[in-house]
Amino acid sequence: MEARCSSCFFTAVLLCRLAGMAQASCDFPAMFNFGDSNSDTGGLSAVFGQAPWPEGETYFHSPAGRYTDGRVVVDFIAESLGLPYLSAYLNSVGSNFSHGANFATAGSTIRPQNTTLQQSGFSPISLDVQYNEFYEFHNRTPVARQKGEVFEKLLPKEEVFSKALYTFDIGQNDLTAGYFMNMSTSEVRAYLPDVLGQFKNIVSYVYSQGGRFFWIHNTGPVGCLPYVMERVPIMASQVDHVGCASPFNEVAQDFNRGLKEVVMQLRQELPQAAITYVDVYSVKYSLISHPEKYGFKHPLRTCCGHGGRYNYDIHMGCGATAMVDGEEVMVAKSCDNPALHVNWDGVHFTEAANRQIFKHIRSGLFSDPPVPLSSACLRMPPS
Numbered sequence: 001m002e003a004r005c006s007s008c009f010f011t012a013v014l015l016c017r018l019a020g021m022a023q024a025s026c027d028f029p030a031m032f033n034f035g036d037s038n039s040d041t042g043g044l045s046a047v048f049g050q051a052p053w054p055e056g057e058t059y060f061h062s063p064a065g066r067y068t069d070g071r072v073v074v075d076f077i078a079e080s081l082g083l084p085y086l087s088a089y090l091n092s093v094g095s096n097f098s099h100g101a102n103f104a105t106a107g108s109t110i111r112p113q114n115t116t117l118q119q120s121g122f123s124p125i126s127l128d129v130q131y132n133e134f135y136e137f138h139n140r141t142p143v144a145r146q147k148g149e150v151f152e153k154l155l156p157k158e159e160v161f162s163k164a165l166y167t168f169d170i171g172q173n174d175l176t177a178g179y180f181m182n183m184s185t186s187e188v189r190a191y192l193p194d195v196l197g198q199f200k201n202i203v204s205y206v207y208s209q210g211g212r213f214f215w216i217h218n219t220g221p222v223g224c225l226p227y228v229m230e231r232v233p234i235m236a237s238q239v240d241h242v243g244c245a246s247p248f249n250e251v252a253q254d255f256n257r258g259l260k261e262v263v264m265q266l267r268q269e270l271p272q273a274a275i276t277y278v279d280v281y282s283v284k285y286s287l288i289s290h291p292e293k294y295g296f297k298h299p300l301r302t303c304c305g306h307g308g309r310y311n312y313d314i315h316m317g318c319g320a321t322a323m324v325d326g327e328e329v330m331v332a333k334s335c336d337n338p339a340l341h342v343n344w345d346g347v348h349f350t351e352a353a354n355r356q357i358f359k360h361i362r363s364g365l366f367s368d369p370p371v372p373l374s375s376a377c378l379r380m381p382p383s
């Protein structure tokens, strides 16, 4: 603490303030998550079919509704809050919602898309739909709990909704949606205010349902992901020193600046909310730009895929099979050691990378205000 106090005055002031506040630990009894594949724990799988093997191989040893070899960042968040992993709201088999629910689905966008999953790959469960689900969940829970027995055990008490942590990790697909429809970077930029406006509305709707504590991830460096680099052509001069495509990363950073602005507006408009903005972008970019520092060998090349510069082929995603001599064989297999890869399948991060991301963001060093996850319920007075 002393070393920090002398190295950074503002952090010192905050830490000292925190130390003086009620134990600085929030005891969140539940978590409600909204998002895309970065935080899906089974939503898309429940509706459109299970993500295939080798998804889940490292940690769950079988597919577990996640688009990675193991856990996603919200799993690590839940674990550190002392909560079981979140059941997907859409998963009606074996779910326990007493400690929260996960509304995220892979392929989700903030704005509803005007295409089907089959046409574009984007989920119909956009953020507005996720909010509708949450609204239903919140309003039907007390009615169901009155039936007692298992309903009481599998659903949260009313008071949990105002004490829970509400997490958001969404926006990446809104950026790629435009590019995949052949829009230029300036066309994508032009619709960002609409996307951010819709995001802002949803957070205030959750507040109106009693939500108070918000943990909002910004969007990652999409220009470092093979599925973007392989699909959207750019010029050689637009590749940065790490090997990422700058135009997409610049748009992601534009989105993030706008998101931070939205968070500041929400703090004004929702006086009882504690809203933490979390700079996941910087952590993800560090893993890719300094892989060896975090124990990785391959920053861009995927672990699970087939062919090409990045071991990624859009037509043969992770787990894809083909008929060879009348036998079905897996063509897009996973690598020997996923923990050496930052990227799992061209789109998503490996469990090892997700663990690193969590390790960095939990401390508060990448957050505004710079409070640790365990203190995200504290409303920081303006410094």
Ligand SMILES: *[C@@H]1O[C@H](CO)[C@@H](O)[C@H](O)[C@H]1NC(C)=O
Pocket (backbone or CB within 6 Å): 084, 096, 097, 098, 099, 153, 154
């Ligand atoms: C649901 O999860 C909670 C922990 O959050 C646990 O105490 C409870 O026993 C679980 N209920 C059932 C029926 O498994």
Ligand SMILES: *[C@@H]1O[C@H](CO)[C@@H](O)[C@H](O)[C@H]1NC(C)=O
Pocket (backbone or CB within 6 Å): 111, 112, 113, 114
């Ligand atoms: C979908 O279409 C509606 C009506 O034309 C339009 O307002 C909306 O912006 C479109 N959404 C997207 C993501 O393009």
Ligand SMILES: *[C@@H]1O[C@H](CO)[C@@H](O)[C@H](O)[C@H]1NC(C)=O
Pocket (backbone or CB within 6 Å): 180, 181, 182
């Ligand atoms: C985008 O452009 C490519 C190449 O010209 C074309 O094959 C594809 O159909 C276009 N996609 C859309 C959604 O217009």
